[in-house]
Amino acid sequence: MENDTPNPNAHAYEYNESENILPPSVMILDTTLREGEQAPGVSFTLRQRLQIAWILDYFGVNFIEISPIVSENHEESCKAMLKAGLSAEIVAHLRALPKDIDVALRCNASWIAMYHSVSDIHLKYKLRISREDAITRAVDAVEYAKSHGLKMRFTLEDATRADPKFLEEMCIAVTNAGADRISLPDTLGIMSPRGMHNLVKIIHGKVDTPIDMHCHNDMGLALANSLAGLEAGSTMVHTSIDGLGERTGLVPLAEVAMALKMIYRMDLNVRMEMLKELSELITNYTSTKTPASKPLVGENAYKHKAGTHIAAIIRNPAAYEFVPPKIVGNQRSVIIGELAGRTEAAFLMNLLGLTPNSEDALKLTKGLKNLRTGDLFELKLSEEMEEKMIDVENNINRQRLK
Numbered sequence: 376m377e378n379d380t381p382n383p384n385a386h387a388y389e390y391n392e393s394e395n396i397l398p399p400s401v402m403i404l405d406t407t408l409r410e411g412e413q414a415p416g417v418s419f420t421l422r423q424r425l426q427i428a429w430i431l432d433y434f435g436v437n438f439i440e441i442s443p444i445v446s447e448n449h450e451e452s453c454k455a456m457l458k459a460g461l462s463a464e465i466v467a468h469l470r471a472l473p474k475d476i477d478v479a480l481r482c483n484a485s486w487i488a489m490y491h492s493v494s495d496i497h498l499k500y501k502l503r504i505s506r507e508d509a510i511t512r513a514v515d516a517v518e519y520a521k522s523h524g525l526k527m528r529f530t531l532e533d534a535t536r537a538d539p540k541f542l543e544e545m546c547i548a549v550t551n552a553g554a555d556r557i558s559l560p561d562t563l564g565i566m567s568p569r570g571m572h573n574l575v576k577i578i579h580g581k582v583d584t585p586i587d588m589h590c591h592n593d594m595g596l597a598l599a600n601s602l603a604g605l606e607a608g609s610t611m612v613h614t615s616i617d618g619l620g621e622r623t624g625l626v627p628l629a630e631v632a633m634a635l636k637m638i639y640r641m642d643l644n645v646r647m648e649m650l651k652e653l654s655e656l657i658t659n660y661t662s663t664k665t666p667a668s669k670p671l672v673g674e675n676a677y678k679h680k681a682g683t684h685i686a687a688i689i690r691n692p693a694a695y696e697f698v699p700p701k702i703v704g705n706q707r708s709v710i711i712g713e714l715a716g717r718t719e720a721a722f723l724m725n726l727l728g729l730t731p732n733s734e735d736a737l738k739l740t741k742g743l744k745n746l747r748t749g750d751l752f753e754l755k756l757s758e759e760m761e762e763k764m765i766d767v768e769n770n771i772n773r774q775r776l777k
């Protein structure tokens with residue numbers, strides 16, 4: 376049984392579908408190979424980076440970011456990715472310095488992203504330069520990159536903590552110097568969705584340059600802030616597999632892709648069924664484990680436990696799943712134990728070779744509760760098994776009616 380119900384989406388409460396709330400198309404930039412490698416416990420080999428890039432490309436992201444300035448190995452990886460003939464654009468991420476831009480040129484990159492802080496705290500304590508120097512450096516770097524024919528995004532690092540007037544000034548300066556895109560990162564994940572919305576709207580009203588969203592998850596608001604920025608007119612969103620990144624990371628690819636499809640009904644040309652596999656690939660290559668509670672790709676995303684839930688999902692999983700597990704390459708399972716209802720108890724008896732009746736099934740649920748062992752075991756649900764559960768349930772119901 377699969378849940379084939381169209382989602383009577385919650386967004387009906389938010390807006391009318393005919394309203395064009397997002398830009399007509401939104402692009403995804405995946406930065407697992409740049410921001411993701413900044414996560415503790417994550418370091419890829421050249422071969423792994425290439426493989427991840429291939430798979431992300433096949434999944435359908437539009438841009439893949441890597442930082443060639445980190446090490447020779449990263450530079451080699453960047454070169455190899457550029458030669459691999461992927462459909463996604465490869466973006467070389469670097470500082471706003473001519474010597475870094477030279478590395479990208481050496482790699483034969485056509486897209487670069489260069490970053491420069493804009494908040495006073497970064498200017499004063501990280502770079503130890505004045506606002507004026509920051510503008511001069513940024514403009515010089517953009518001009519240098521453009522004079523070499525590069526397409527470029529300019530990242531205004533720590534944009535959300537910068538003085539709004541200075542942020543605006545920087546955005547105008549880099550736009551006038553020729554930046555093709557700008558990124559307004561919430562570097563510390565401190566924004567509220569409404570704040571992010573307003574910030575993007577204001578900058579969008581000042582410059583024509585398309586805007587990227589790069590939202591960190593320090594307060595768990597990365598997805599909400601990314602969507603708020605897109606609703607305000609941003610056309611590209613940065614993600615990473617499982618949300619890997621510096622500290623608590625940024626918005627996960629799976630969540631963004633699914634939210635765009637399910638909430639905004641956007642026709643993204645991506646292979647959703649690869650999401651779980653992408654997450655597993657990263658787990659295999661790193662010492663980080665995907666949290667079980669991770670939306671869509673986590674081990675618990677499709678585990679059902681309460682008896683009332685299970686009784687409903689075997690008839691129609693949409694009762695407790697907003698999207699079927701196979702859409703994202705995950706699997707449904709049920710937990711049998713203390714919270715089991717009559718259906719599972721009967722099914723358990725059936726599995727053990729007994730012929731369950733309603734009364735015994737009820738006794739068994741009581742027994743399971745009194746055991747006080749919590750979860751007894753987990754059962755991965757194949758379609759065949761679901762059918763069987765329904766049969767068992769129908770049988771005991773028939774007996775009850777007799």
Ligand code: HCA
Pocket residue numbers: 410413488490530532533558559560561562563587589591613621
């Ligand atoms: C960093 C900076 C960055 C840049 C984002 C971007 C951030 O980690 O050094 O280029 O859009 O979060 O500000 O990741």
Ligand code: CU
Pocket residue numbers: 410560562589591620621625
């Ligand atoms: Cu970041």
